[in-house]
Amino acid sequence: MNKDKNSMNKVNSSSANTSNASIVVQFTVYTSEEYLSALLSTLGENNLNISAYYISENNRQLKFVFIVGEDDVQSSSDVNITRNILKQNRFKFDETKVVRLSTPNDVGLLAYHYSELIKNLTVYNSYTGEDGSIIYETCCPTKTLKAVNELY
Known part of the structure; x- marks a missing residue:
């Protein structure tokens, strides 16, 4: 992800390009x-x-x-x-508040996202849940959601 921090703050306007990610408690x-x-x-x-x-x-x-x-x-x-x-x-x-990405059970996706997220965010924890969902606990859930949507 060769994007500066300013581009991480931009809202992804393409709804067709968004993932099944959401902020949850x-x-x-x-x-x-x-x-x-x-x-x-x-x-x-x-x-x-x-x-x-x-x-x-x-x-x-x-x-x-x-x-x-x-x-x-x-x-x-x-x-x-x-x-x-x-x-x-x-x-x-x-x-x-954390970000949950509902995804097919893809172990490589967690590693890929993690390596990209740590370039611009502090990731405190990540783990998998039901049906292969991935949970990211970070410093900034809103920025994480935007970043995950850009990666997907």
């Missing part, structure tokens, strides 16, 4: 295995689909990072219900 919960199991049950009881997630351990505490909704749509209801469940159950959590 990602939740990060810090908990134990026992409480994570209870959280997963509660989310399921409320018919919330987890379309992407990863779990890591940090200082004997689990870090559960996830996105609710379908693989191509996240409704405000999905986000609000999840937020309410987390608050009601007193989970320590964070919310961030």
